[in-house]
Amino acid sequence: MADALLAAIACTVLLVVVPYSDQTIAHPERLPVTFWGDLLAYAALAWRRRFPVPVLALVWTLWFIGGRWDIWAEWNAAWLELSTPTALMLVLYTGGRWTSSAWTGLFLGGTLLPAALTIVRMWTGPLPFPLPAPPDDLYVVSFVTCFAAWGLGRLRRSEAEAVARAVVREEASRTQAALAEERMRIARELHDIVAHNVSAMVIQSAGANAALLDDDKVSASAAVEAIGHAGRTALAELRFLLGFLREGPMALRPGIDAIHVLAEWLPIEVRLKIEGEARQVPAETGVAAYRIVQEALTNTLKHAGKDASAEVLLRYVPEGLHIQVTDDGVGSADQGTEAGRFGHGLIGMRERAEMFGGTMRAGALPGGGFRVEATLRWTDP
The missing domain is CATH 3.30.565.10 (Histidine kinase-like ATPase, C-terminal domain)
Structure with a gap:
């Protein structure tokens, strides 16, 4: 949505400012061909983040065949006069920010092509196609300007990736902490279930053994019944714990009311x-x-x-x-x-x-x- 709004504003400015400033509103045929290339370049910005490489390829091509290779001079000519060189810097920033494709580097290196052609012309004479008059810096500043835009995009991409990695690490840390807390909770539950019920059964079994030696069948029977109760309680609580680990809570856990039962069945x-x-x-x-x-x-x-x-x-x-x-x-x-x-x-x-x-x-x-x-x-x- 933001890219579409950017493209709409840029195209609107081009359609309003350039024809009126050149007084060609009544005669559209007088508009230079480069104007339509600029309009197409800025219209393509609506898809710059969705399709960064194809949009970069289109804008680079329009910039190259338009012949306005001195990007710094074009950019500083008049800030209201949007042109393809400005769009090229924007899409190179987008390429550095939103994609790691090698094509982005290739088109960045392609901004040196005018300098190479100018050097060839200086050594061999006129080429079979017309070239713009070479500037004093042989378009090196154009490459530096584009490289700065791409580098800024790469810097923003690196920062975003670092933040994303930090978020992932923090989430992993929270997950590990939650797992550790859950392990501790399960360990507490298991300790309480086993320690209490097994201790009760051991003590009751010793009491039952002593009662049998004294031929006290009533006490022995009570001790055996208490052992059975402790065993059933342990099995029920272990069953709940295993059910919780497998599928979530399946039964009510002991609470305040269960303390009454606990007190009644202890051998003290x-x-x-x-x-x-x-x-x-x-x-x-x-x-x-x-x-x-x-x-x-x-x-x-x-x-x-x-x-x-x-x-x-x-x-x-x-x-x-x-x-x-x-x-x-x-x-x-x-x-x-x-x-x-x-x-x-x-x-x-x-x-x-x-x-x-x-x-x-x-x-x-x-x-x-x-x-x-x-x-x-x-x-x-």
């Missing part, structure tokens, strides 16, 4: 307390809350001892959801530290809290036991 006493006015929790916030509680209770199972108990507190406040998991267990010296208790689990809980603009901290209590606290800020449901 877990008290669940809710403070504040309960509200609808966004799905992603619910998943993060469930995973944090799950990881904290998993480490209670592994480190606090078989006689430990835990308390899960969910406090609804205007700023977000506050989670607190406290146990009264005991363990070895290093189990009272964050490193001894969590490892990757601590990293996962902290990352989940930070995803929602919250914080997370964990540590041993002065009188024994361990506490995990996290805050998840509200997002729109």
